[in-house]
Every structure is written in C-alpha cells, then in structure tokens.
Amino acid sequence: MNGAESLVSTLVACGVEVCFTNPGTSEMHFVAALDRVEGMRAILGLFEGAVTGMADGYGRMKEKPASTLLHLGPGLANGLANLHNARRASTPIVNIVGEHATYHAQYDAPLTSDITGFARPVSAWVHTSMSPKTIAADGARAVQAARSAPGQIATLILPADTAWLEADRASGPLPFAEPAPVADAAIDEAAKLLRNGKKTALLMRGTALKENGLEAAGRIRAQTGARLFCDTFAPRLARGAGRVAVERIPYFAEQIVEFLKDIEQLILVGAKPPVSFFAYPGKPSWCVPEGCRILCLSHPHEDGLGALEALAETIHAPAAERASLARPDLPQPGRLNPYTAGEIIAHYLPENAIISDEAATAGLGATMYTGTSAPHDHLSLTGGSIGQGVPLATGAAVACPDRKVICLQGDGGGMYTLQALWTQAREKLDVTTVIFANKSYAILKIELARVGAENPGPKALSLFDLHNPELNWISLAAGMGVEASRATTAEEFADQFASAMKGRGPRLIEAVI
Numbered sequence: 001m002n003g004a005e006s007l008v009s010t011l012v013a014c015g016v017e018v019c020f021t022n023p024g025t026s027e028m029h030f031v032a033a034l035d036r037v038e039g040m041r042a043i044l045g046l047f048e049g050a051v052t053g054m055a056d057g058y059g060r061m062k063e064k065p066a067s068t069l070l071h072l073g074p075g076l077a078n079g080l081a082n083l084h085n086a087r088r089a090s091t092p093i094v095n096i097v098g099e100h101a102t103y104h105a106q107y108d109a110p111l112t113s114d115i116t117g118f119a120r121p122v123s124a125w126v127h128t129s130m131s132p133k134t135i136a137a138d139g140a141r142a143v144q145a146a147r148s149a150p151g152q153i154a155t156l157i158l159p160a161d162t163a164w165l166e167a168d169r170a171s172g173p174l175p176f177a178e179p180a181p182v183a184d185a186a187i188d189e190a191a192k193l194l195r196n197g198k199k200t201a202l203l204m205r206g207t208a209l210k211e212n213g214l215e216a217a218g219r220i221r222a223q224t225g226a227r228l229f230c231d232t233f234a235p236r237l238a239r240g241a242g243r244v245a246v247e248r249i250p251y252f253a254e255q256i257v258e259f260l261k262d263i264e265q266l267i268l269v270g271a272k273p274p275v276s277f278f279a280y281p282g283k284p285s286w287c288v289p290e291g292c293r294i295l296c297l298s299h300p301h302e303d304g305l306g307a308l309e310a311l312a313e314t315i316h317a318p319a320a321e322r323a324s325l326a327r328p329d330l331p332q333p334g335r336l337n338p339y340t341a342g343e344i345i346a347h348y349l350p351e352n353a354i355i356s357d358e359a360a361t362a363g364l365g366a367t368m369y370t371g372t373s374a375p376h377d378h379l380s381l382t383g384g385s386i387g388q389g390v391p392l393a394t395g396a397a398v399a400c401p402d403r404k405v406i407c408l409q410g411d412g413g414g415m416y417t418l419q420a421l422w423t424q425a426r427e428k429l430d431v432t433t434v435i436f437a438n439k440s441y442a443i444l445k446i447e448l449a450r451v452g453a454e455n456p457g458p459k460a461l462s463l464f465d466l467h468n469p470e471l472n473w474i475s476l477a478a479g480m481g482v483e484a485s486r487a488t489t490a491e492e493f494a495d496q497f498a499s500a501m502k503g504r505g506p507r508l509i510e511a512v513i
C-alpha cells in the first residue's frame with residue numbers, strides 16, 4: 001500500500017467514515033485511495049467554506065469527526081471561517097490538507113504557502129507527515145486529538161510524496177481523552193451555593209445541553225429554584241416538548257445586563273461567563289453583575305453532564321419539569337414576517353428535526369415558538385462568522401439521514417456558502433432551507449446605529465442593501481438542482497413549508513419578509 005492508502009485505512013479504522021472534500025492535484029493519491037480502501041464516504045463540496053461547514057454539522061450531530069480533504073494552503077484558507085465556527089463549537093474534525101512533495105518545496109512553486117500558519121489558529125493539533133512510514137501513526141494521532149474532549153480540530157498536512165510512496169501498514173485507533181470527571185469538591189461547592197438562599201443560575205454548554213444534561217439541570221431547578229441559562233449561540237441544544245426548557249441569554253450587551261441583574265451566583269457548566277458579542281461605546285463588555293460570585297462547576301473538557309447528575313443527587317433533587325407540547329395555531333392569512341413564519345415553522349415542525357439556525361434578525365419568531373413544538377435539536381452560529389447555516393444543515397443531514405433538517409437562513413449569510421445546496425441535491429439530503437429574504441443585511445443597519453456611527457449617508461446604507469439587483473433564490477437553487485418556491489404571504493409559506501415537511505429531499509423556500 002502507499003501512504004495515502006495507509007492513511008485512509010487508518011482513518012476508517014479509527015471511526016472516520018466520511019470525507020467532505022474539494023481536492024486538487026496534490027491530493028490525487030488520497031482521492032484514488034478512497035476507491036481502494038473500503039469504508040469512507042466521499043462527499044464533494046464546491047467551495048471549501050461549504051466543505052468545512054459540512055464537517056462541522058456532521059461532527060456536531062454524530063459526535064465524532066468527519067475528515068475534510070483540502071487543497072494546500074488556499075483550499076484550507078477558503079475553509080477557515082467555518083473552521084473558526086467549528087472550533088467555537090468544539091466540533092471534532094480531522095482536516096487532511098494536501099501539500100507539495102517534500103522535495104518540491106525548495107522551488108517555491110505557485111501553490112506553495114505556509115499551510116501550518118493557516119492551520120494553527122483554528123487547530124488544536126497540527127502536524128506535517130514527512131514520511132509514508134509514519135503517516136498511519138500520524139493519522140491515528142490526528143483522530144485521537146480530534147476526539148479528545150470536548151472535541152477539537154486536528155489538521156494533518158500530507159505532502160504528495162508521503163501519499164504516493166510505499167507505506168508499511170495502517171494503524172488502529174488510539175485511546176482519546178474522554179470528558180474528565182469533575183472533582184467532588186466542585187460538586188459540593190456548587191451544592192453549598194445552591195442551598196445558601198441566594199439567587200443562582202446555571203449557565204450550560206456542551207453535553208449539559210443534551211437531553212440528559214437538561215434533565216439533571218431541571219431537577220436542580222425543581223429543588224432549588226435556580227435558573228437555567230444557555231449561551232445565545234450554543235453549538236447544540238435539545239429543545240421542544242418533553243425537554244427541560246432553558247432561558248437563552250439575549251444578544252445585545254444591555255439586554256444581557258438587564259437579564260442577569262438579579263443573579264448573585266453564577267454556576268458555569270462547560271460555559272464561559274457571558275460577555276457582549278461586540279464592544280459598543282459606553283456599554284459594558286463584561287455582563288456579569290458586580291459582586292456576583294462565579295463558580296466553575298465544569299470546564300469544557302470535563303464531564304458537565306456527570307457533574308449535573310451528581311449535583312442533583314447530592315441535593316436530593318426531585319423530578320424535573322419538562323416543556324409540554326403547545327404547537328402554535330397557524331396565523332391568519334396575510335403578511336409574512338419573522339413571527340408568522342415562526343408560528344408556521346413551529347406548527348409543522350416534525351418530531352426529532354434538526355434546525356440549523358443562521359436566520360439572524362429573522363430568527364426570533366422561530367425561536368419563540370419552537371420551544372414548545374415537537375422535540376428537536378437546535379444548532380446555532382457559534383463563531384459569528386456568517387455562511388455557516390446551509391453547509392451546517394448539509395453535514396447534519398449526512399450524519400442523521402433519518403431526521404428532517406431545517407435550515408433557517410438569512411439571505412445575506414446564505415450567499416456565502418450556497419454551494420452546499422448543490423451537495424444537498426447530489427447526495428439527496430433531506431434538508432428544507434428557508435431563506436429569509438429581507439433583501440438586506442438588516443442586522444448591520446441596527447449595528448450602525450448602536451456603535452454610534454450617526455446619520456449614515458447613502459454610501460453607507462447601500463452597503464447593507466441587497467436590492468439592485470434582487471437575488472432570485474428560485475433560480476439560484478434551481479441552478480444547483482434544488483427544487484424551490486417563493487412565499488410572499490403567510491398562507492403561501494404555510495402551504496410550501498407543510499409540503500416540504502411531508503416530502504423528502506432538498507427543498508428551498510424563499511420567504512419574502
């Protein structure tokens with residue numbers, strides 16, 4: 001076997017089953033190895049930002065890494081923004097980045113670049129494999145790094161000659177760091193705080209926001225009256241009927257301050273203390289009230305779920321209260337806006353759906369109404385880098401072929417990585433994309449005022465305006481093989497969304513709001 005076959009065999013042996021890729025010449029032996037070695041599904045993305053976003057969606061849902069295969073420095077660089085989002089989500093990903101043959105580097109050919117330099121800021125682990133004799137061990141180490149708690153990005157750089165020269169064998173999986181147990185002392189300390197009568201909240205992230213973690217947190221709330229919070233942008237949150245509901249911290253600094261003002265004790269479970277997304281003149285960045293005691297029950301790499309369960313036992317907590325099903329009625333015929341759209345989405349949301357949410361200013365309605373709709377998983381834009389929603393939904397659909405995936409996407413962010421629609425069509429993925437076509441970067445108009453840049457002129461305003469020409473999402477989707485329709489009223493949207501929920505396969509609805 002050659003180095004590439006040794007690597008692909010190793011990845012498969014280590015549980016990596018999917019490769020999202022946009023390859024080039026330096027990756028050809030890896031590409032060829034995908035047919036020679038059984039067990040790796042190959043999925044083409046037509047832009048690397050789509051490729052890395054798909055790997056993020058897959059990893060968040062499958063809780064194990066996919067691989068990406070990217071073309072040298074530029075291919076990796078095209079994918080960096082969504083790797084940034086994935087890093088913020090603690091998603092496990094193994095990037096394989098092709099590189100010139102080791103002896104070719106000295107000639108400074110056009111595609112030569114500092115791949116390690118591009119990789120470093122988004123990767124917890126980076127390594128260049130200089131020999132086909134070590135590639136198997138390096139591949140196993142990459143998977144080990146990716147799977148180590150809480151989930152990390154590992155980048156393995158693969159010189160072309162390492163891939164094509166004779167290798168010895170494949171490697172099997174290495175043990176990886178499972179979430180570390182939380183010390184009893186931390187659990188006892190949290191129990192003490194919960195009993196001292198002060199106003200306390202738990203802020204949770206990671207596994208704590210899955211169904212069992214929420215259940216344990218709900219028990220703690222039932223016993224102590226503590227409030228349960230999650231970040232504005234949690235990587236993955238179990239929501240809907242039958243789940244313990246948590247309060248989502250609001251987006252803007254002054255709203256966060258208002259939201260937290262009574263809290264005297266904040267217990268962090270895999271989360272960081274809440275801060276403002278941006279700095280604004282005269283507004284606070286740090287949003288925890290003065291004098292509030294912060295206790296870290298668990299760090300992100302620790303077992304937050306186990307800690308919550310132990311804590312619930314320690315304080316003899318009773319059963320948790322769960323959200324009961326309350327699907328909103330369909331709205332009256334008439335205007336389509338984020339709220340009527342939200343009612344319709346929540347009304348028809350199928351059991352066990354996955355929502356990829358990059359709806360930006362149009363997302364409030366859906367979030368408001370889906371809390372008591374059918375149980376589902378909600379994935380949000382973890383790193384603030386728009387262009388995540390469509391590929392994230394695509395990767396989630398690869399990970400969970402039996403679940404309906406719904407992508408709620410702003411029209412601005414949608415244009416960044418719409419190539420993922422083509423992958424949805426090619427792979428026949430069950431994704432319904434709702435594009436909120438407000439024909440603007442609406443949030444930026446709000447932000448312009450908030451940062452104190454007053455009296456915007458026509459040039460400034462033109463930079464947030466997506467008319468002239470208007471985007472035609474039916475044509476854009478059709479051009480990539482995805483069936484699409486346009487809804488301009490609530491009743492049109494209700495018809496189209498209901499039909500998409502009944503059917504299977506990729507669909508896009510341009511919701512004109």
Ligand SMILES: Cc1ncc(C[n+]2csc(CCOP(=O)(O)OP(=O)(O)O)c2C)c(N)n1
Binds near residue numbers: 360384409441
């Ligand atoms: C990579 C990246 N580039 C630019 C931005 C700045 N930005 C934030 S929101 C936004 C526009 C979002 O527009 P849209 O998706 O249509 O949502 P809307 O604001 O209209 O609700 C932009 C350009 C960003 N967050 N990330």
Ligand SMILES: [Mg+2]
Binds near residue numbers: 410412437439440442
């Ligand atoms: Mg918009």
